Amino acid sequence: AKRARLPRLVKREVTVLSAHEMKTLIKASDGDPYQQLLVLSLSMGLRQSEALGLTWGDVSFDRAEILISRALHSKEGGGHELTELKTASSTRRLVLPQPALKALKHQRIAQIEHALALGPKWNNLLDLVFTNDVGGPVEKSNLRSRHLKEWLKTAGLPSTFRWHDLRHACASSLFGQGVPGPVVQQLLGHSSLNTTMGVYGHLIPSQQSLAAEAMDQLLA
Numbered sequence: 629a630k631r632a633r634l635p636r637l638v639k640r641e642v643t644v645l646s647a648h649e650m651k652t653l654i655k656a657s658d659g660d661p662y663q664q665l666l667v668l669s670l671s672m673g674l675r676q677s678e679a680l681g682l683t684w685g686d687v688s689f690d691r692a693e694i695l696i697s698r699a700l701h702s703k704e705g706g707g708h709e710l711t712e713l714k715t716a717s718s719t720r721r722l723v724l725p726q727p728a729l730k731a732l733k734h735q736r737i738a739q740i741e742h743a744l745a746l747g748p749k750w751n752n753l754l755d756l757v758f759t760n761d762v763g764g765p766v767e768k769s770n771l772r773s774r775h776l777k778e779w780l781k782t783a784g785l786p787s788t789f790r791w792h793d794l795r796h797a798c799a800s801s802l803f804g805q806g807v808p809g810p811v812v813q814q815l816l817g818h819s820s821l822n823t824t825m826g827v828y829g830h831l832i833p834s835q836q837s838l839a840a841e842a843m844d845q846l847l848a
Contacts, residue, residue: 643789643790643793643796643797644796644797644800644831645785645793645797645800645801647801649783649785650670650797650801652783652784652785653666653670653779653780653783653785654666654667654670655783656778656779656780656782656783657775657779660775660778660779661738661761662758662766662771662775663731664731664732664734664735664738664758665679665680665735665758665766665771666779666794667727667728667730667731668728668731668732669791669794669795669798670794670797670798671725671727671728671731671798672694672722672724672725672728672798672815673794673795673798673799673802673812673815673816674696674795675699675792675795675817676768676771676791676792677699677700677701677768678696678698678699678713678817679758680699680700680756680758680765680766680768681698681699681700681710681711681756682694682696682756682757682758683698683710683754683755683756683757684736684755684756684757685755686698686757687732687757689729689732689733692723692724692729693721693722693723693724694721694722694724694732695719695720695721695722696713696718696719696720696721696722696817697712697713697719698710698711698712698713699711699713700756700765700766708764708765710754713817715817715819717817717818717819717820718817718819719817720814720815720817722815732757735757735758736757739752739757739759743763746761746762746763749762750762750763751763751764752764768791771791772790772791776789776791795816796827796828798815799812799815799816799824799827799828799831800828800831802815803828803831803832804831809821809824809825809829809832812824812828
């Protein structure tokens, strides 16, 4: 095995959406029960399992914050479970931007109305923010095949776009707006800044001219 030549690791190209494309994608989801999930994922860069594992107990409307501490995963043999996140850096308390806060408020009202209309058939035992029609966990495959696929088609975006690319779109947009790397790292829950920069560093606008100007002033 020591003599074996390992294949070169090829990194997948990070999908970048412009601000216009992000808004177009959200618009394409109008009327869809998971539109608020899309808004939260785009604006917060959450992993899919983190967003689907979010409970109402993790949401503070008063402080405009959410606590990311668990993820929703499928169990062997069927069913779902909430599991603790793998690393300490993955567990994080995040400040909600206005689009995400409005999305969660809208989701709360819509869910209560739907639960009242459904009556005894409603069964949200895990107190999840995002559920299926009867209160159970959301199937990830349904999000991709039924919802995301239709949004992309309506928005005129490539069908190869994955749900995880929403996380990439969030990070790349923040870097494009000049948000510092450590802040993006904390938002995404990466264990180190090296991880964040390794994936998104090439998307950061060049600051070399600013560095040169600063040195000019120091040594002039």
